[in-house]
Amino acid sequence: xxxxxxxxxxxxxxxxxxxxxxxxxxxxxxxxxxxxxxxxxxxxxxxxxxxxxxxxxxxxxxxxxxxxxxxxxxxxxxxxxxxxxxxxxxxxxxxxxxxxxxxxxxxxxxxxxxxxxxxxxxxxxxxxxxxxxxxxxxxxxxxxxxxxxxxxxxxxxxxxxxxxxxxxxxxxxxxxxxxxxxxxxxxxxxxxxxxxxxxxxxxxxxxxxxxxxxxxxxxxxxxxxxxxxxxxxxxxxxxxxxxxxxxxxxxxxxxxxxxxxxxxxxxxxxxxxxxxxxxxxxxxxxxxxxxxxxxxxxxxxxxxxxxxxxxxxxxxxxxxxxxxxxxxxxxxx
Numbered sequence: 001x002x003x004x005x006x007x008x009x010x011x012x013x014x015x016x017x018x019x020x021x022x023x024x025x026x027x028x029x030x031x032x033x034x035x036x037x038x039x040x041x042x043x044x045x046x047x048x049x050x051x052x053x054x055x056x057x058x059x060x061x062x063x064x065x066x067x068x069x070x071x072x073x074x075x076x077x078x079x080x081x082x083x084x085x086x087x088x089x090x091x092x093x094x095x096x097x098x099x100x101x102x103x104x105x106x107x108x109x110x111x112x113x114x115x116x117x118x119x120x121x122x123x124x125x126x127x128x129x130x131x132x133x134x135x136x137x138x139x140x141x142x143x144x145x146x147x148x149x150x151x152x153x154x155x156x157x158x159x160x161x162x163x164x165x166x167x168x169x170x171x172x173x174x175x176x177x178x179x180x181x182x183x184x185x186x187x188x189x190x191x192x193x194x195x196x197x198x199x200x201x202x203x204x205x206x207x208x209x210x211x212x213x214x215x216x217x218x219x220x221x222x223x224x225x226x227x228x229x230x231x232x233x234x235x236x237x238x239x240x241x242x243x244x245x246x247x248x249x250x251x252x253x254x255x256x257x258x259x260x261x262x263x264x265x266x267x268x269x270x271x272x273x274x275x276x277x278x279x280x281x282x283x284x285x286x287x288x289x290x291x292x293x294x295x296x297x298x299x300x301x302x303x304x305x306x307x308x309x310x311x312x313x314x315x316x317x318x319x320x321x322x323x324x325x326x327x328x329x330x331x332x333x
Contacts, residue, residue, distance in 0.1 A: 025076050025270040027066055027262070028191035030181060030207075031059045032084040032173045037107060037157040039187035044078045058197040062259050065285055066195070066266035072282045073267025080191045082184030087174040088150040089160055090142075093121040094167035102127075103163045106134050106149065121145030177203045178210045193269055194218040195262045199255060201235040208239055208247040208322075217327070219261030221250040227304060228295035236302035236322070245323035250316075251304045254287040260307055264316055268328075278327040279319030283307070288314050 035052050043049050046067050053060040059081055069075050093102070098119045103112040113127040122145055129141040137158065140148040146169075151158045154174065162168055175183070177198060194216060196207055204220045211218040220235060227234040228251065232241070236249050250260040263283040268276060289308050291299070299306055303322045307314065319326055 023190050024192045024273050026078055026080060026191045027076055027193040027195055027265055027269060028080045028082055028184065029059055029062050029066075029195050029197070029262075030082045030084065030177070030184060031062075031197040032086060032171060032180075033057065033059060034083075034086050034089060034158065034160040034171065035059070036083065037159040038083070039157065039184055040080050040082045042078050042080055042188070049081075061257070062195055062197065062262045065259050065262035065283075068284050069263065069267035072284060074270035075266060076270050080184075080188050082180065082188070083157075084173050084177065084180035085155060085175045085183070086171050087154045088148060088170075088172045089168060090146055090148050090170045091162060091166055091168045092146040093124050093165070095165040096121050096124065097165070100165065101163070102165060104128060104132065104149075104166065105159070105161045106132060106137050106139075107159055109134065176206065178206050181207060181210055192216055193265050195259065195265065196220075199223070201233075201238065204235050205238055208242075208244050212244060212246050214246075216246065217321075218247045219249070219265055220247060221252055221255035221259060221261045223253050223255040224251075225253075227251045227302065228291065228298050230298060230301075234302070236299070236304045239322040240302040243323040245321050245325060248321050248327050249304055251299055251306050252287065252289055258286050260286045260316075264305075271328075273328070276328055277319060279317060280315045281319075282314055283316070286314075 046064060049060055049063045063079060066076055066079055096119050098115055098117050100115050101112050102115065102124050103110050111128065111131040113131050115124055125141050125145060125147045128147065129139055132139040136152050138150045138152055142148060149160050177196060194211060198204065199222060208218055222235050224234045227236050231237060239247055239249065252258055252260045263286045267281055267283050268278050286307050289306050291306060291308055300318065303320050303324050305316055305318055305320065307316050321327055
């Protein structure tokens with residue numbers, strides 16, 4: 001059977017009680033960062049996102065997929081970005097230069113020092129240590145050209161960023177993804193679809209279980225090559241075996257950078273629930289997969305979706321949750 005033979009138009013009607021639909025249009029990005037101290041922030045454009053995140057940050061990348069579907073779908077009116085708690089970071093002087101400014105911004109206050117004519121990383125860190133006066137933060141000079149920053153009270157909201165000539169290294173998260181989801185939801189429950197930065201199967205399974213207990217949905221993706229085989233250990237096999245009816249998944253070899261689940265949601269989430277089929281839809285910013293017939297059959301056996309070229313058009317197939325039912329039913333009953 002060819003891909004064109006797989007395409008059949010079906011109209012689905014759900015006769016359940018109407019539900020208010022405003023929040024159905026809003027996705028949540030859940031990620032690990034220290035860019036702001038609040039648990040959540042709401043953004044209405046990429047311009048706003050760019051004020052808080054660099055273009056290489058996962059939040060920026062995911063947001064660009066959600067907001068970047070103009071012309072191929074109905075773009076969400078806003079997104080919620082939720083913060084997973086980090087209780088310490090380490091950083092180093094990325095570029096040592098003479099007579100140059102170095103700055104760190106902690107809890108909204110920027111501390112700037114200027115290196116001398118014979119600069120060293122040790123001297124720059126020591127100067128920063130002297131400059132930082134926030135009593136709610138422990139700034140530690142590690143005496144090797146690196147420094148650590150942590151809130152005095154673990155678990156408290158805080159923020160940290162640095163100038164481009166300082167390299168932020170290890171960030172230590174102190175919450176599980178589900179704990180972070182609970183904290184974010186308590187702060188802002190207006191969102192409907194979850195997109196998390198993690199591609200770790202165990203994290204995705206835990207988040208899927210959590211979403212399964214509430215009237216929301218979750219989009220995941222994986223680049224795990226075993227997904228296209230008969231493996232039972234990839235995330236699709238795991239969630240399909242559970243009939244995870246509030247989670248949909250996309251297999252894509254470039255999933256870790258493309259976040260196809262976010263691009264797809266960005267093109268479809270804002271449509272009125274039940275009025276739109278997610279199958280056979282185009283998106284911007286997603287690499288097309290080249291899959292054999294066997295690979296497609298194996299993916300379908302696990303209720304994966306995938307993005308391929310059919311009849312000269314790049315489209316998503318098949319528009320289903322991991323229980324095999326269409327995403328557009330939205331599970332609102």
